[in-house]
Amino acid sequence: MKFTNLTRRTEIGANSYYLESGEESFILDCGMHPKQEGDEALPNFKAIGAREVDAIIVSHAHQDHLGTLPVLMRRQPQARVFMTEATVAIGSALLHNSVNVMTRQREELGTTLYPLFTHKETNRAIEDWRACRFRQPINLAGERVGARAEGGVTFEFFDAGHVLGSAGVLLRAEGRTFFYSGDVNFDDQTIAQGAVFPETGIDVLIMECTRGDVPQPEGFTRAGEERRLAEAITRAFESGGCVLMPVFALGKTQEALAMIHRFRREKLLSDFPLYIGGLSTKMTEIYDRFALTSRRSFPRLQLLEELQPFVLNGQTIADAPAKPGRIYALSSGMMTPKTLSNIFARRVLEDPRHSIFFVGYADPMSPAGILRAAQPGDLVALDPEEPPRELRCQIETFQFSAHASRESIVAYVKKLAPKKVVLVHGDPPAVAWMHAQMAAALRGAEVIVPTPGVEIEL
Ligand SMILES: [Zn+2]
Ligand SMILES: [Zn+2]
Numbered sequence: 001m002k003f004t005n006l007t008r009r010t011e012i013g014a015n016s017y018y019l020e021s022g023e024e025s026f027i028l029d030c031g032m033h034p035k036q037e038g039d040e041a042l043p044n045f046k047a048i049g050a051r052e053v054d055a056i057i058v059s060h061a062h063q064d065h066l067g068t069l070p071v072l073m074r075r076q077p078q079a080r081v082f083m084t085e086a087t088v089a090i091g092s093a094l095l096h097n098s099v100n101v102m103t104r105q106r107e108e109l110g111t112t113l114y115p116l117f118t119h120k121e122t123n124r125a126i127e128d129w130r131a132c133r134f135r136q137p138i139n140l141a142g143e144r145v146g147a148r149a150e151g152g153v154t155f156e157f158f159d160a161g162h163v164l165g166s167a168g169v170l171l172r173a174e175g176r177t178f179f180y181s182g183d184v185n186f187d188d189q190t191i192a193q194g195a196v197f198p199e200t201g202i203d204v205l206i207m208e209c210t211r212g213d214v215p216q217p218e219g220f221t222r223a224g225e226e227r228r229l230a231e232a233i234t235r236a237f238e239s240g241g242c243v244l245m246p247v248f249a250l251g252k253t254q255e256a257l258a259m260i261h262r263f264r265r266e267k268l269l270s271d272f273p274l275y276i277g278g279l280s281t282k283m284t285e286i287y288d289r290f291a292l293t294s295r296r297s298f299p300r301l302q303l304l305e306e307l308q309p310f311v312l313n314g315q316t317i318a319d320a321p322a323k324p325g326r327i328y329a330l331s332s333g334m335m336t337p338k339t340l341s342n343i344f345a346r347r348v349l350e351d352p353r354h355s356i357f358f359v360g361y362a363d364p365m366s367p368a369g370i371l372r373a374a375q376p377g378d379l380v381a382l383d384p385e386e387p388p389r390e391l392r393c394q395i396e397t398f399q400f401s402a403h404a405s406r407e408s409i410v411a412y413v414k415k416l417a418p419k420k421v422v423l424v425h426g427d428p429p430a431v432a433w434m435h436a437q438m439a440a441a442l443r444g445a446e447v448i449v450p451t452p453g454v455e456i457e458l
Contacts, residue, residue, distance in 0.1 A: 001458040005450040006043040016043030021173040026055040032067025047453040055140040058083040059182025060166035061090035070117035085131040086165030161185040161195035163251035180206040186408040190258040205418040209426025210403040212434040230268040241353035246341035248333040253280040278313040322347040334366035337383040355394040
């Protein structure tokens with residue numbers, strides 16, 4: 001099996017991987033870079049030249065895995081596109097929202113490249129997506145096959161426990177097995193239950209490294225962290241302020257809502273008004289729709305009905321005051337300029353009564369990353385078009401990552417004992433830590449960091 005990393009750098013960018021076995025070829029994931037613009041936000045499709053792929057397989061509906069799928073489908077019109085049923089639902093909401101964002105950026109950035117695709121093209125693309133069940137082997141022609149099917153590449157989705165619909169992909173070809181983790185979490189979150197991945201019989205593992213440079217604190221438990229959050233919310237409300245939680249629309253919003261539901265049920269918190277964004281509402285609707293048919297905790301919990309959040313959008317955020325005793329769980333998680341969480345932070349930042357709670361991953365160079373690292377009294381620029389403001393509000397960070405801890409990844413890899421590990425989806429320090437650990441843990445196995453754009457033999 002040949003493998004080319006189409007991600008432009010060793011980083012969590014526009015994830016995409018080209019694979020080729022005999023006459024067949026396919027692409028795993030097709031992301032959009034969260035921080036780059038225009039062509040640089042796309043995977044490096046040039047690395048595969050004029051080759052036509054048979055299929056595109058998408059692991060889950062986060063922007064960095066599916067964000068430029070309509071562009072790839074335009075370049076590869078013959079390719080069949082596969083993803084799980086929930087990813088079809090979430091992916092369409094995500095891409096249509098992305099068209100709106102890019103249309104706005106067209107003017108802001110003065111780039112005629114944007115939008116990279118339109119609503120119409122997105123609708124046409126979605127019609128061609130094929131929804132697949134978990135644990136059903138399928139060949140690249142889209143036909144169901146047995147697990148031991150001879151001849152040609154087959155794939156099978158395994159629940160990755162990261163966000164609704166997220167999957168790892170088991171590939172069988174050439175009499176060997178290859179497993180792509182996608183984004184994974186081995187531990188239970190509040191809604192999502194930990195991944196169910198193969199534990200034996202994998203020759204080559206392609207593994208994400210997101211948290212490779214973050215050690216798990218001694219004695220950490222999710223239950224303990226949840227309690228710490230409930231106490232911090234109580235303190236914030238008692239000091240007469242509100243709480244802003246920058247969250248991803250997909251995954252972290254629903255996990256945050258479910259935690260608040262649990263806090264209320266356990267009488268740790270009483271009722272209070274709660275605000276989320278428009279895209280988050282759409283994503284939450286999909287979580288509610290799949291509640292009984294996906295693997296999760298609280299299967300009967302309908303988040304929107306139970307929590308009745310108020311919805312803020314690009315217009316109403318302009319004059320939404322920061323009112324004490326409320327939680328604003330707004331996207332984006334990285335506080336990208338012009339998003340709800342970035343705009344709302346201006347109302348909170350200079351008031352010591354208010355709080356900002358970080359509950360998930362943020363790139364260190366993103367506004368959320370910069371703010372999280374800032375000290376009281378620092379001047380913080382959240383948007384290059386706005387004057388910097390003095391940080392006077394309370395900042396707290398909680399560990400509710402949707403990604404596996406590095407310790408749980410090492411434990412998994414030790415148990416699986418593949419002959420080869422390919423490390424992807426991590427910044428250089430994260431990948432370097434994983435490389436050192438795995439090379440030590442797996443004697444005789446080959447551990448590879450695939451140079452972007454360079455074909456390797458797996
Ligand atoms: Zn993800
Ligand atoms: Zn990712």
